[in-house]
Amino acid sequence: xxxxxxxxxxxxxxxxxxxxxxxxxxxxxxxxxxxxxxxxxxxxxxxxxxxxxxxxxxxxxxxxxxxxxxxxxxxxxxxxxxxxxxxxxxxxxxxxxxxxxxxxxxxxxxxxxxxxxxxxxxxxxxxxxxxxxxxxxxxxxxxxxxxxxxxxxxxxxxxxxxxxxxxxxxxxxxxxxxxxxxxxxxxxxxxxxxxxxxxxxxxxxxxxxxxxxxxxxxxxxxxxxxxxxxxxxxxxxxxxxxxxxxxxxxxxxxxxxxxxxxxxxxxxxxxxxxxxxxxxxxxxxxxxxxxxxxxxxxxxxxxxxxxxxxxxxxxxxxxxxxxxxxxxxxxxxxxxxxxxxxxxxxxxxxxxxxxxxxxxxxxxxxxxxxxxxxxxxxxxxxxxxxxxxxxxxxxxx
Amino acid sequence: xxxxxxxxxxxxxxxxxxxxxxxxxxxxxxxxxxxxxxxxxxxxxxxxxxxxxxxxxxxxxxxxxxxxxxxxxxxxxxxxxxxxxxxxxxxxxxxxxxxxxxxxxxxxxxxxxxxxxxxxxxxxxxxxxxxxxxxxxxxx
Ligand code: SF4
Ligand code: SF4
Ligand code: SF4
Numbered sequence: 001x002x003x004x005x006x007x008x009x010x011x012x013x014x015x016x017x018x019x020x021x022x023x024x025x026x027x028x029x030x031x032x033x034x035x036x037x038x039x040x041x042x043x044x045x046x047x048x049x050x051x052x053x054x055x056x057x058x059x060x061x062x063x064x065x066x067x068x069x070x071x072x073x074x075x076x077x078x079x080x081x082x083x084x085x086x087x088x089x090x091x092x093x094x095x096x097x098x099x100x101x102x103x104x105x106x107x108x109x110x111x112x113x114x115x116x117x118x119x120x121x122x123x124x125x126x127x128x129x130x131x132x133x134x135x136x137x138x139x140x141x142x143x144x145x146x147x148x149x150x151x152x153x154x155x156x157x158x159x160x161x162x163x164x165x166x167x168x169x170x171x172x173x174x175x176x177x178x179x180x181x182x183x184x185x186x187x188x189x190x191x192x193x194x195x196x197x198x199x200x201x202x203x204x205x206x207x208x209x210x211x212x213x214x215x216x217x218x219x220x221x222x223x224x225x226x227x228x229x230x231x232x233x234x235x236x237x238x239x240x241x242x243x244x245x246x247x248x249x250x251x252x253x254x255x256x257x258x259x260x261x262x263x264x265x266x267x268x269x270x271x272x273x274x275x276x277x278x279x280x281x282x283x284x285x286x287x288x289x290x291x292x293x294x295x296x297x298x299x300x301x302x303x304x305x306x307x308x309x310x311x312x313x314x315x316x317x318x319x320x321x322x323x324x325x326x327x328x329x330x331x332x333x334x335x336x337x338x339x340x341x342x343x344x345x346x347x348x349x350x351x352x353x354x355x356x357x358x359x360x361x362x363x364x365x366x367x368x369x370x371x372x373x374x375x376x377x378x379x380x381x382x383x384x385x386x387x388x389x390x391x392x393x394x395x396x397x
Numbered sequence: 398x399x400x401x402x403x404x405x406x407x408x409x410x411x412x413x414x415x416x417x418x419x420x421x422x423x424x425x426x427x428x429x430x431x432x433x434x435x436x437x438x439x440x441x442x443x444x445x446x447x448x449x450x451x452x453x454x455x456x457x458x459x460x461x462x463x464x465x466x467x468x469x470x471x472x473x474x475x476x477x478x479x480x481x482x483x484x485x486x487x488x489x490x491x492x493x494x495x496x497x498x499x500x501x502x503x504x505x506x507x508x509x510x511x512x513x514x515x516x517x518x519x520x521x522x523x524x525x526x527x528x529x530x531x532x533x534x535x536x537x
Contacts, residue, residue, distance in 0.1 A: 095454035105447055106454035133467035134476070137488040138498050140467075145489070167500075177503050189499040190489075199497040203518060204480050235506050238497050240518045278472040281459030288452040298466045312465050318456075320448065382448035385455065 002245070004071055005232035012048035013069050013228045014055055014388075020044050020065045026057035031356040031379065032175065050178065052355070054171040054379045055225035055388015068225045068388070071246040072256060078217035078245070079121040084209065085217045086201050087122040089113060090194065091129055091279075092223040092287030092384040093250045100254035100391040101264040111269030116257050117221075118270060124209065127272050128220070129279020131197035132286040132295070135168060139190040140299045143374055147347070153339055161185050163350075163365065163372040166292050168192040170230035171379025175355050180362055193286065194220045194227060195236055198243035200276060208275055213241055220247045223287070223387035226379065249389025281312075289353040289383035290317040290324070293376040297328055297347070304345065306333035317349065320382060322357040325350045325372070348372045355379040483529040493525040 016026070022041040034050035035057060046057075058066040079085050097116075098109035117125050145159035167173055167188040176183060191199070198220070202213040220227065224247075230236075231244040248256070257264055272278070282298055285291030294314045301309050316326035331344045350372045352358045358377050364370035380386045459465060467473065477486040481494045488494065496518070501509045 091455065092451070095451050095458075106450035108454050108458050110458070130470070130472060133470040133473050134498065136467035137473060137477075138494065141488040141490075173502065181503050184502045187502055189501065191498055191500050195500070196498050200476070203497065203522075204476065233506075235500060235510050235513070237510070237513055238518070275472060276476075278464070278470055280467055280470050281462040281465035282467045283470075284459045284462070285455050288455050291455065295467060299468045302466065302468055308466065313460075320445075320452075382452065385451035386444070386448045 002071075002074060004069060004074060005242075008069055008229055008232045009234070010048075012046065012051045013053040013225050014046055014051060014058060015067050015069075016044050016046055016057075017065050017067060018043065019063070021063055023062065025060045025062055026066060029056040029060040031056065031354065032179070052171045052174040052178070052379065053226040053229040054355075056380060058225065058388050059386075059390070059392055068249070069228060070248075070252060071228065072248055072252050075217075075219050075246050075248060076256075078219075083217040084123045084206075084211045084215055085121070085219060086124040086126060086205065087117050087219045087221060088126045088128045088131070088194065088197050088201075088276075089117070089221040089253075090223055090227075090287065090384065091132060091284050092387060092390070093221050093253070095287065095385060096223060096250050096390045097254060098264070100251070100258075103265070109264075111271075112264060112267040114270030114272055115267040116253075116262055116264060116270075119262050119267070120256055120260060122219070124205075125270075125273050126197060126201065126205070126276040127279050128193045128197060129283035129286075130276050131193035131200070132283030133280050134196055135190055135193045135286075136282060136292075136295050136299050138196075139164075139166070139188045140296050140303070142188055142190060143296065144300060144303060147345070147373055151340055151345075160189070163370060164188050164374050166374075166376045168286070168292060169355075169377060169379050169384075170224070170226040172355050172358070172377040174226065174229065175358075175379065183362055183365055186365065191236075192227075192230065193283075194222065194247075195230065195243060197276060198231070198236065199238045202239035202241050202243060205276055213239060216241075218243065218245045220244050221250065221253050222247050223250050223384045223390045224380075225249060225388040227389070250387075251389055251391055254391060287384045289320060289378050289381075290351045290376065291383060293317045293349055293351055293374065296374065297349070300347065301328070301330050304333065304336065305331045307331075317351055320353060322354050322381070323350065323352055323360065347374065350375045352377040353383065354381040481525070483526055485529060487529075491525045491529065492521050496521045 020043045027035045032050050034047050036045045094110040094113050095106055095108050097113055098107040099105055114125055143164050145156050146162050146164050149156040149159040150162055165187050167190055198218050201218050202216050206213040206216055228247045231247045236243045282295035294317050297314055298309055326349055328347045329344050348371055474486055482491045
């Protein structure tokens with residue numbers, strides 16, 4: 001493990017510099033009360049024991065006085081050393097990267113992003129979209145197992161408890177570990193899309209590329225500062241190596257592109273590499289609050305009913321409210337009808353946007369009154385498109 | 398030190414930990430975006446507009462795609478059929494899918510690390526192959 005990762009595990013990703021003006025803008029955004037205030041106008045500090053590394057404070061600081069640990073130099077060194085440097089960009093990166101080069105907010109620059117990554121010297125370009133789909137398969141089947149267990153179906157005795165929480169947001173996972181260890185059995189055991197792809201790149205990927213996994217350096221481009229902490233966690237060695245070697249943010253990628261003198265706007269529309277590069281629209285919407293839920297419901301519906309949803313847009317889970325809920329009725333396929341004696345199952349779901357808004361849900365669980373099956377939690381309001389690693393365009397304010 | 402770092406100054410504080418560069422990056426994004434690097438106070442309302450517009454960018458990409466459900470992703474199907482559960486699409490089932498795609502939390506982490514170090518990835522692949530391909534042979 002690199003010394004940067006050890007530093008991150010010990011001290012966290014986010015730091016306030018000596019130049020803090022004590023204006024309190026960051027304190028209002030912090031979901032965990034991790035920022036120590038000695039008084040308005042005095043220098044603030046972050047307590048790593050309470051910080052979930054989300055960078056919401058960094059985005060909020062009007063003076064740019066909050067910083068995140070950078071792994072960019074490590075990545076450049078790996079490229080310069082001629083390693084097989086494999087990269088995966090997250091869904092939310094493609095709709096924010098172009099903003100840093102003056103494009104309209106929300107512009108989708110997927111093709112130019114792939115081209116830029118190749119120009120920067122990355123050897124293989126895969127896509128976190130692929131593993132977002134894989135996450136839906138693993139997490140979706142896990143959820144169905146928990147639901148079937150609750151219905152008393154045989155063969156699911158070992159499934160976990162309900163409700164099931166999503167586990168793809170490392171800000172939320174850290175929040176649960178630090179403040180609510182009692183609900184950890186409710187967290188899906190599925191890794192995040194980034195960590196799934198990391199584990200596959202150094203096994204299945206390396207085998208298919210015909211390279212030694214020891215020579216592979218795996219990089220993730222994320223809208224997120226908490227992902228730097230996640231990749232550094234010591235348990236992510238399932239490939240026999242550190243599964244993801246470095247995480248760089250959308251902001252840092254923009255900086256690398258600018259520094260390399262690449263004219264982003266005139267780049268051609270590039271292509272992703274096959275094998276671990278194809279993703280569905282369900283993977284794309286992972287970057288938005290409610291998106292993981294919608295993606296999971298599209299697949300759960302197909303598995304449970306044996307038919308595809310007639311309308312794939314599930315408006316009931318869209319929106320930007322801090323805590324939303326919906327009930328989706330799924331007709332049962334013939335086997336499940338026979339096993340349960342029912343015609344359909346009502347799946348109750350909730351979506352939490354902004355990790356602090358999970359508190360009422362956890363209260364319900366602890367009181368034994370929670371009847372949700374599946375709950376999506378995103379640390380950042382709006383989801384990863386508003387993550388702590390996204391471009392900050394102070395010029396619009 | 399780059400030109401831009403010199404413009405914004407404060408090098409002494411930025412090097413508290415060498416690797417920390419976020420604030421520098423923030424300013425660079427502002428410069429990239431505006432061309433002049435103006436700085437002003439953020440407002441919640443404008444941030445909300447950002448969120449809605451970026452979400453819209455994702456929803457419209459999804460709407461324009463032909464592949465829109467995870468279970469139809471051909472590369473995902475190939476991954477299961479050739480590696481995770483040979484000969485079958487069996488999510489969250491094989492030894493290999495548990496090892497590579499699932500994790501544990503909190504106080505269980507230490508034990509999990511020990512397990513990952515004790516059982517090699519090669520052994521997990523062998524065990525998975527044996528149970529799926531072995532079962533297929535038995536069924537023939
Ligand atoms: S927002 Fe920035 S300047 Fe204001 S208190 Fe927080 S770190 Fe200090
Ligand atoms: S990174 Fe997130 S949790 Fe940590 S101090 Fe900043 S806002 Fe709070
Ligand atoms: S919501 Fe997304 S960007 Fe924010 S902490 Fe979670 S994973 Fe990171």
